[in-house]
Amino acid sequence: MRIVHVISGLQVGGAEMMLYRLIQASQRDGVRHTVISMSSLDTMSERIRSLGVEVRILGMSRSLPNPLMLFRLVRWLVELRPDVVQTWMYHADLFGGIAARIARTAAGRGERRRGTFRLAWGVHQTEFPSMRSGTKLAIVAKFCAWLSTRLPDVIICCADAARISHVRGGYCSTRMQVIFNGFDLELFKPRRRDSDPLRKALGLDPATKIVGIVGRYDPAKDYGTFISAVARVSAMEPDCRFVMIGRGLDESNQELTAMIDRAGIRDVCRLTGASNDVHLLMSAFDVFCLSSRSEGLPTVVGEAMACGVPCVATDVGDTAALMGETGRLVPSGDPEALAAGIVSLLSLDREGREQLGRQARTRMASRFSIERCWASYRQVYSTRGQAFGFGIDRT
Template identity: 40%
Template sequence: MTKKVVHIITGLSDGGAEGVLTRLCLHSKKARHVVISLMDEGKYGPLLERSGVAVHCLSMNPGMPSIARLFRLVRLIRAEQPDAVQTWMYHADLFGGIAARLAGVRRVFWGVRMSSLEQGKSSRLTRWIAHLSALLSRWVPEKIICCANKAVSVHSELGYQSNKLIMIPNGYDLSRFKADPSMGSKVRKELGLGSGVFVMGMVGRFDPLKDHFNLLDALVKVAEREIDFQCLLVGRGLGAENPTLKERIDDLGLQDRVQLLGQRTDIPAVMNALDLHVLSSCSEGFPNVIAEAMACGVPCVSTNVGDALEILGDERAICPAEDSTALAELIITTAHEWQRNPAIWQVRKSTSSQRIEERYSIDNMVSAYEACWFGTGDRGSRLCAG
């Protein structure tokens, strides 16, 4: 008999956790999946429904939970009668975890996606929920699944029950994220980018944790070296409708160097259009965009956040966070390598895709989650941690 897993997530907008949840539901063969969004259907709700996954939306305001909404969630979980409940991110871990226990579900698994909780970068409510969850972690979840080794250590120090913390790295659909020069050429043609231009980019929503201003400050220093480059910024909030970002770009004199593309649905094609993907974040868990770009054969550089170094496997591609000078030097060194050593650059491209294929396949991720949900506690822990 096929087992059922109910997933509870804050929302289904365009984000890393939402994408991982969707890939997990679509590739898991040992379970039937139901998704409950505390908010709305977002980007991924319709995709899940078209693929046969039931989606329920509660239209909640996660910042103002109510007893009535809690018991509505309890009734919904009880009606689904799941074998396991998997929650995603702090709000859903707390609210969904309690609801699942009240519904009589014994096998509850929390999902932690962040690797830092810093004042001024994470909201006060988020930090409060994380600390409360740490207190409840002894009783509510069976396991706490983190997407990064850094997240395991940070949450252990925060007071989460350390013997329940395990790590499952994200997995990727390599039939979608793969090297395809023809797709990249179409995007470059669309944007008016010639083959002799060094094209870098960053995919990720406009958010203080992504630290786009750090990247812009670095690009000013790159431009001073007379490198012919274009930078594509892709993601929610990165369009012309963002006056704060546009004003910053204009003030720095980068209006002819930076293109704001906003949110797009053809991310694999955009990745293939890049010569280099740059991640300028000041905080991450397991940065999906690095793995997705590498899977497309695109070399990456990143600030040293979350498990970025673990994914990249190359200390030369890492610099400190919130240091625009170090990030600029990293980009400049990489641009010179692209320009002067085409043969070495091709090796770097193929090495990037091979690393993701060997370490971060979707099958490995799905198997690890299924072992946690349905295996014995010890067996699931060993598989997940490995």
């Protein structure tokens, strides 16, 4: 099977990491991949190339798309002769979907079997974009909704919450399938505390409890609620430290540091910025926290669970389906509830937290492995006219 992926860009993000992991898992079945980035080279390009996968750069401008690029993409799709074209995120769904339709028609004229590749769209955002989230994005999403009955053979959603919101936004419900993201359980796994690089880097005692949060600095992540919760938790657990990892979570972020200073928690917070070793750092947490207002299937929660770390997370998207009974779910935007959830886990002894962590790891292995995820993608790719689901069981 040859799969061509068309993606908006190759920064480090949930969809981009999912693409990387899917390629890794599927190569064991002899699947050949080509990745086409609509924008420029970025962080994930070399990581994908390291897997022996060709990465092509279309070089479109985000501010002023060039229609001529459409014909270059069409030419590439005809040349590559894929069995499946998988697009990732709205701009790629729209632009790549139109190009795929033209390529399928053009190729089919010369040789019928070359025009039969399957087109799969990818939805990786929970909420259907509104004008508040950006005029351009909202317009692109509206066009995608209108074309969803005409272009894609199937629309793969990363979460059931994403499917529901996009159906409400006008997407074709009969073409939508839910395949929960899969996780690399060999990379994200529990590690011994005596080999903990995080406490060593921060100069913390091995017995110091750490509450961690991971993610880019973005309004949807609601770091204001997290910081308010930290102030409450710190008053009850003064020896605990709170580590924030991700793009924009560093001392140069004046808005963030101002919030921390106003909350009076500068001494207990550690801002590390982005890291390529999240899989090593995350396993050092005693508790993982998610404070988001909006998520699909939150990748960082699944990664923490795979590391054997119990989680406190806001009840957004399909977080409940991911966590089950292995952690604490709290309402979004409620710092008191978030603080109470964190304290309830910190109050357990180490064995109690480790037991919850083992349960979380077992849940990930049985329901959310990347191998199971790829098997679901492969089934959707190879079967026509039949519905498939993955991971929707919320028990």
